[in-house]
Amino acid sequence: MKAYLYDRLMSTIERRKLHQVRKLLLSSIGGRVVEFGAGTGVNFALYSEEAEVTAIEPDNTLREEALKKIGERRISLIDASAEELPFEDDTFDHVVITLALCTIPDPSRAIGEAKRVCRRGGTLLILEHIRNENKLLALLQDILTPPWKIFAIGCHLNRDTLSLIEENSFERISLNYFFGRNFVWGSYRNIK
Numbered sequence: 001m002k003a004y005l006y007d008r009l010m011s012t013i014e015r016r017k018l019h020q021v022r023k024l025l026l027s028s029i030g031g032r033v034v035e036f037g038a039g040t041g042v043n044f045a046l047y048s049e050e051a052e053v054t055a056i057e058p059d060n061t062l063r064e065e066a067l068k069k070i071g072e073r074r075i076s077l078i079d080a081s082a083e084e085l086p087f088e089d090d091t092f093d094h095v096v097i098t099l100a101l102c103t104i105p106d107p108s109r110a111i112g113e114a115k116r117v118c119r120r121g122g123t124l125l126i127l128e129h130i131r132n133e134n135k136l137l138a139l140l141q142d143i144l145t146p147p148w149k150i151f152a153i154g155c156h157l158n159r160d161t162l163s164l165i166e167e168n169s170f171e172r173i174s175l176n177y178f179f180g181r182n183f184v185w186g187s188y189r190n191i192k
């Protein structure tokens with residue numbers, strides 16, 4: 001995906017809502033942080049000085065763009081996939097995943113890796129779009145996902161991301177729904 005195109009496509013929704021949500025989610029966390037699927041590095045400027053961030057991004061073009069946003073920040077960026085992380089167990093205090101669980105090919109394995117590399121009692125912070133609770137709207141998401149996936153480079157509109165997280169020993173701390181309960185941001189405690 002061309003980084004320029006991604007940032008352009010997202011600019012309106014970022015300005016309207018996502019930037020504010022990202023800020024609420026990320027600006028007060030400190031300690032060792034791993035971010036999955038950092039894309040063009042849209043979150044980088046929002047981390048505090050107290051956060052030591054390791055970001056992973058498997059797409060070369062997006063990674064190059066994200067590199068430019070690091071500057072003097074305590075952020076390292078590596079080429080890796082969320083399903084197979086090159087980190088020891090319990091390495092991080094926080095795992096950050098924003099708008100990536102919809103795209104990661106095997107989200108179940110990625111959540112398993114999140115649980116493994118995050119210490120017990122650490123947190124998983126998410127911003128995601130989710131499967132609609134309304135059965136008819138969820139069916140519509142199922143129908144739209146195949147064409148949408150082609151347009152939106154692998155993004156699944158219909159993934160039941162919250163169930164996936166909650167079935168994997170993450171305990172809900174807080175969740176905030178927006179855009180008609182199609183999006184959510186919040187945090188979970190790792191109770192592995």
Ligand SMILES: C[S@@+](CC[C@H](N)C(=O)[O-])C[C@H]1O[C@@H](n2cnc3c(N)ncnc32)[C@H](O)[C@@H]1O
Pocket residue numbers: 036037038039040042056057058059062080081082083097098099100103104105106155
């Ligand atoms: C929709 S973009 C979101 C980018 C950014 N996190 C954000 O909040 O805007 C999805 C990201 O997931 C990344 N991705 C896809 N497969 C992945 C995988 N197996 N492991 C980690 N990231 C992956 C993509 O390269 C892309 O950067």
